[in-house]
Amino acid sequence: MSVAAGPAIDHRQPVIKALDFDEHGFLRDPKKWSRNIAKRIAEMDDVGPMTPDHWAILYSLREHYFANNTAPLMASVCRTAHLPKYAVHSLFGGCRRAWRVAGLPNPGEEATTYMT
Amino acid sequence: MAKADFEVPELKEYIEVPEIVEGTMAHSKPFYAAPQHNTDLGFPGELVDNWQEKALEKMDDLRKRYRSFQVYLDSCVKCGACTDKCHYFLGTSDPKNMPVARQDLLRKVYRRYFTLPGKYFPNLVGAVDLTKDVLDEWYSYYHQCSQCRRCSVFCPYGIDTAEISMAAREIMDSVGVGQKYCNEIIAKVFKIGNNLGLPGPALADTLEGLEEDVFDDTGVAVKYPLDKKGVDILLITPSADFFAEPHVDGLIGYGKVFHEAGVSWTLSSKASEAANFGMFIGSYENMRRVSLRIREAALELGVKRIVFGECGHAWRVAYSFLNTLAGPFDFLDPNYPVPQHICEFTYDLLQKNALTLDKSENDDMTLTFHDSCNVARATRMGDKPGGQFEIPRAVIKAVCNNYVDMHHETIGEKTFCCGGGGGLLTDDLMEVRVKGAMPRMTALNNVIQDEGVTHMAAICAICKSQFTKVLPYYGMDMDQIVSVHQLVSNAIQLTRKTEPETPGEVEGAEAASETDTDAEE
Numbered sequence: 001m002s003v004a005a006g007p008a009i010d011h012r013q014p015v016i017k018a019l020d021f022d023e024h025g026f027l028r029d030p031k032k033w034s035r036n037i038a039k040r041i042a043e044m045d046d047v048g049p050m051t052p053d054h055w056a057i058l059y060s061l062r063e064h065y066f067a068n069n070t071a072p073l074m075a076s077v078c079r080t081a082h083l084p085k086y087a088v089h090s091l092f093g094g095c096r097r098a099w100r101v102a103g104l105p106n107p108g109e110e111a112t113t114y115m116t
Numbered sequence: 117m118a119k120a121d122f123e124v125p126e127l128k129e130y131i132e133v134p135e136i137v138e139g140t141m142a143h144s145k146p147f148y149a150a151p152q153h154n155t156d157l158g159f160p161g162e163l164v165d166n167w168q169e170k171a172l173e174k175m176d177d178l179r180k181r182y183r184s185f186q187v188y189l190d191s192c193v194k195c196g197a198c199t200d201k202c203h204y205f206l207g208t209s210d211p212k213n214m215p216v217a218r219q220d221l222l223r224k225v226y227r228r229y230f231t232l233p234g235k236y237f238p239n240l241v242g243a244v245d246l247t248k249d250v251l252d253e254w255y256s257y258y259h260q261c262s263q264c265r266r267c268s269v270f271c272p273y274g275i276d277t278a279e280i281s282m283a284a285r286e287i288m289d290s291v292g293v294g295q296k297y298c299n300e301i302i303a304k305v306f307k308i309g310n311n312l313g314l315p316g317p318a319l320a321d322t323l324e325g326l327e328e329d330v331f332d333d334t335g336v337a338v339k340y341p342l343d344k345k346g347v348d349i350l351l352i353t354p355s356a357d358f359f360a361e362p363h364v365d366g367l368i369g370y371g372k373v374f375h376e377a378g379v380s381w382t383l384s385s386k387a388s389e390a391a392n393f394g395m396f397i398g399s400y401e402n403m404r405r406v407s408l409r410i411r412e413a414a415l416e417l418g419v420k421r422i423v424f425g426e427c428g429h430a431w432r433v434a435y436s437f438l439n440t441l442a443g444p445f446d447f448l449d450p451n452y453p454v455p456q457h458i459c460e461f462t463y464d465l466l467q468k469n470a471l472t473l474d475k476s477e478n479d480d481m482t483l484t485f486h487d488s489c490n491v492a493r494a495t496r497m498g499d500k501p502g503g504q505f506e507i508p509r510a511v512i513k514a515v516c517n518n519y520v521d522m523h524h525e526t527i528g529e530k531t532f533c534c535g536g537g538g539g540l541l542t543d544d545l546m547e548v549r550v551k552g553a554m555p556r557m558t559a560l561n562n563v564i565q566d567e568g569v570t571h572m573a574a575i576c577a578i579c580k581s582q583f584t585k586v587l588p589y590y591g592m593d594m595d596q597i598v599s600v601h602q603l604v605s606n607a608i609q610l611t612r613k614t615e616p617e618t619p620g621e622v623e624g625a626e627a628a629s630e631t632d633t634d635a636e637e
Binding site for chain 1: 300312313322325329359364543584
């Protein structure tokens with residue numbers, strides 16, 4: 001489990017170098033996300049190797065985010081992805097990491113507090 | 117075990133009073149609020165030019181508005197009874213985290229400007245000028261107090277340290293020095309309706325998902341209604357209940373209890389938050405503004421009762437202040453407590469044998485209960501003294517076979533704070549949160565080792581979230597913290613196969629409402 005501040009960003013990687021992360025390690029503009037970027041962030045965060053289930057979670061997360069402009073209940077994300085209730089944790093080791101790999105922006109003080 | 121860039125206290129058999137280490141937590145301070153978040157709350161965006169003058173004006177205003185505040189500043193005799201009662205002192209060893217010393221950071225300024233000896237002989241009475249260094253020290257140490265009021269239990273004068281911390285934060289806010297976590301969140305409540313910033317459609321989406329989950333699990337269509345008019349009960353619950361584990365499992369439990377009770381109920385997208393961080397920053401005006409949403413929602417929805425979900429400080433605001441902040445609630449049914457706690461609601465049903473429960477559903481756990489500070493020391497439940505301790509335990513024992521209390525010096529009115537209350541539940545204060553959790557972790561570890569406890573239940577969103585993050589630092593598992601109504605949810609057998617009717621929606625509405633009352637009486 002990572003502590004306090006967001007994970008370190010390896011700016012030497014060309015794909016990552018071109019991106020704009022905030023001080024907590026979240027991508028500022030979720031539209032600048034691609035599968036390639038997701039793979040690079042996942043590598044940085046020791047997530048993976050990426051499987052179809054990982055992608056299902058990421059797409060579900062992004063779908064929920066763009067529908068309501070907010071962080072959803074992770075169980076709902078898993079349901080939309082047709083995966084077990086705790087899949088976000090088992091696949092990504094926590095919803096904060098999944099959120100980051102999904103290229104979504106900082107969901108705010110309280111949401112990050114409740115994200116594990 | 118979670119990684120930490122600070123030293124995590126070692127758990128020993130007993131909670132030892134540490135040797136003091138001067139200034140060891142002087143570096144700790146939360147992020148400052150952005151100007152926008154301060155102004156949203158009616159405070160100056162940034163430190164004002166004449167901040168000393170303004171701060172002293174505010175202190176003068178507060179001592180005149182709240183007689184208690186001045187009494188607390190005047191009456192401390194430095195007896196030392198509080199020194200080793202604070203979890204932050206026990207966990208950090210910083211002498212300024214002794215409640216008396218933390219209070220004195222403000223008291224010595226009060227003495228300098230508002231007492232005769234302080235005005236003329238400041239050095240003799242330990243009075244100091246209000247300088248920028250003093251203000252910075254306030255910002256650091258008044259954000260190392262969770263306003264839990266454990267020290268007050270032991271104070272022979274009954275000095276309420278929380279009130280001093282609240283006043284200090286209010287003075288700082290009034291000169292433009294706000295804390296990011298609290299102020300950003302309060303602004304979000306005003307803007308969107310809850311701390312998490314979940315808009316109505318997101319709530320509806322989540323609740324629909326819960327209905328599907330419960331139906332899949334039980335085969336019964338338990339409803340989780342939003343903004344439904346004309347129902348009996350408005351449920352006000354922390355927005356964490358819509359967002360994260362184990363909170364949401366508690367919400368599932370409330371819905372099942374209402375379903376079995378045969379009462380109609382709803383959540384509100386306008387008042388989709390029980391929490392009231394206005395209290396943490398000591399701001400009456402903001403606390404009132406947050407509270408008024410509940411009144412407005414209750415009136416708009418035409419409910420007869422208000423029930424609060426599992427949230428510690430929200431229950432303090434609700435139980436102790438709601439009537440003066442947002443009352444009178446003369447439009448609610450006077451036959452029920454205004455407001456009522458969900459534990460009281462469930463307990464009433466237990467007294468009437470109105471729930472069918474299978475305790476063996478929780479046999480995979482041995483439970484203990486963490487009394488949350490605000491519930492324990494600032495409120496009550498039921499109609500007997502100590503109900504706030506007895507009722508949650510009675511609910512747990514009714515749904516679980518295996519229950520053990522932690523050491524008696526660490527529960528009840530002497531309960532240790534989780535370490536994250538009072539507006540400190542932010543990642544930028546992780547060090548003080550982890551260290552401040554040491555006394556509670558010690559007591560928990562002892563019952564884990566000696567009694568085979570596997571899980572700890574709580575009725576506060578902050579406590580649950582704090583433990584979820586802090587338990588791994590002490591080598592425990594984040595899943596070991598559970599909601600009380602999660603346990604109820606596991607054990608409850610759904611005997612009513614259809615949704616309770618909403619009075620007024622169907623013919624014979626009176627009959628329906630009578631049935632509801634019967635079910636509870």
